[in-house]
Amino acid sequence: MDTSPPIEKVGPDHRAELPVAVVSKTVPFENVHVLTQTPQLIALLTIIRDKKTERADFIFYSNRIIRLLVEEGLNHLPTVEHTVTTPVDRKYDGLSFEGKICGVSIMRAGEAMEQGLRDCCRSVRIGKILIQRDEETTLPKLFYDKLPEDIANRWVLLLDPMFATGGSACMAVEVLISRGVPAERILFLNLIASPQGVGKFAEKFPNVKVVTAFIDEGLDEKKYIIPGLGDFGDRFYTM
Numbered sequence: 001m002d003t004s005p006p007i008e009k010v011g012p013d014h015r016a017e018l019p020v021a022v023v024s025k026t027v028p029f030e031n032v033h034v035l036t037q038t039p040q041l042i043a044l045l046t047i048i049r050d051k052k053t054e055r056a057d058f059i060f061y062s063n064r065i066i067r068l069l070v071e072e073g074l075n076h077l078p079t080v081e082h083t084v085t086t087p088v089d090r091k092y093d094g095l096s097f098e099g100k101i102c103g104v105s106i107m108r109a110g111e112a113m114e115q116g117l118r119d120c121c122r123s124v125r126i127g128k129i130l131i132q133r134d135e136e137t138t139l140p141k142l143f144y145d146k147l148p149e150d151i152a153n154r155w156v157l158l159l160d161p162m163f164a165t166g167g168s169a170c171m172a173v174e175v176l177i178s179r180g181v182p183a184e185r186i187l188f189l190n191l192i193a194s195p196q197g198v199g200k201f202a203e204k205f206p207n208v209k210v211v212t213a214f215i216d217e218g219l220d221e222k223k224y225i226i227p228g229l230g231d232f233g234d235r236f237y238t239m
């Protein structure tokens with residue numbers, strides 16, 4: 001089986017010679033949606049993957065991608081028909097979102113995605129789950145959660161930029177389900193995933209939707225995503 005990453009020509013189609021870039025892998029899971037591999041997305045990802053990129057730029061360009069993820073994520077929420085009257089007294093048959101939402105970030109790195117959600121959903125409620133990967137075993141450990149009281153009646157946008165072994169995301173979904181949130185009402189927003197993490201998650205939670213910007217090649221011996229971008233939390237908050 002060819003495991004080399006897919007390389008595609010990426011760019012506006014009026015150019016004779018298009019540049020080539022590695023694009024996301026595809027996976028055979030209906031619940032996993034990968035953002036369209038546009039030149040803009042690939043260029044933004046190239047900046048945050050670059051180890052020479054400094055913190056201010058890492059934050060700025062990560063936020064750009066997070067915004068794209070949130071905007072796409074909102075397309076996966078249910079809507080109902082909604083008719084309005086315009087200022088020229090005509091009807092417009094449109095849509096409105098159905099149901100209440102909230103965000104839940106997996107701390108620490110997931111908190112970096114909260115502002116992007118707030119920018120699109122004014123005064124959205126946000127819960128927190130503190131899960132840390134043990135650096136030796138790479139297994140996730142749950143320390144704390146604080147979630148909206150009525151979370152069982154909301155759609156939940158679960159936020160974490162890195163999806164490596166999938167252990168942390170699975171643990172977070174288990175917490176949400178234990179609080180009464182149906183799996184079908186959880187939407188996991190993620191920047192970079194590994195095929196192993198996505199596979200494990202999709203088999204365990206076939207009804208939880210995932211929206212990711214990119215599925216990478218795999219994991220290294222320390223279970224870091226490759227080529228990846230290193231430690232997201234360190235690069236966003238402390239480096």
Ligand code: PRP
Pocket residue numbers: 106107108109110131132133134138140160161162163164165166167168169197223231232233234
């Ligand atoms: C990172 C990342 C995910 C997790 C992914 O967090 O933000 O939560 O690792 O790895 P996994 O899929 O193998 O579980 P980490 O625990 O390093 O903490 P941080 O957010 O403080 O950086």
Ligand code: URA
Pocket residue numbers: 109162164223224225226228229230231232233
């Ligand atoms: N956490 C990160 O921040 N990066 C990885 O590649 C894996 C876990």
